[in-house]
Amino acid sequence: MDVEVGSNLYRNTDGMIEIEGVPQIQVALKPTTGALLVNFALFDAGGKVTAKLVDSTLMINERRAYEVNKTPKSLLLTHPASGTVILQMDVKAPDVVAFTKGEFHTIKGHVIQVICHRMENRQAPCQRHDARSERRVRRPRLTQGRTRPILRPSAR
Secondary structure (H helix, E strand, C coil): EEEEECEEEECCCEEEEEECCCEEEEEECCCCCCCCCEEEEECCCCEEEEEEEECCCCEHHHCCCEEEEEEEEEEEEEECCCEEEEEEEEECCCCCEEEEEEECCCCCCCCEEEEECCCEEEECCCCCCEEECEEECCCCEECCEEEECCCEEEEC
């Protein structure tokens, strides 16, 4: 499965995204229907779990602060009180899932923002990674002053 995270493309992944060494997001497609299934742990600034998605369904929702809207091909997790998009994912092709927008804390309390940078009338350059070989296919683009991406899917 290929996973787009913002403007980065990760090829040949198993759908698991580790952030700061912790598997925080897992994406899969249901074999029979192709429906999007997302497992996700949402933390507060102190590292405490405030919400948890299991197979695209909210299982933990502290103070009922979060709302999930889903279709078989998309998922949107929001914090309605602030209007923040926590997680937005879409199926773009039979084996390609796009994580296009999001803002959430890691287990260590760092804020992660996922956005897809686009320039007028053309797509911005992006990074492509092959999770099996960790080989960069196109030229790297600096992200938050780093040459390596913060989010790293694990290999199959």
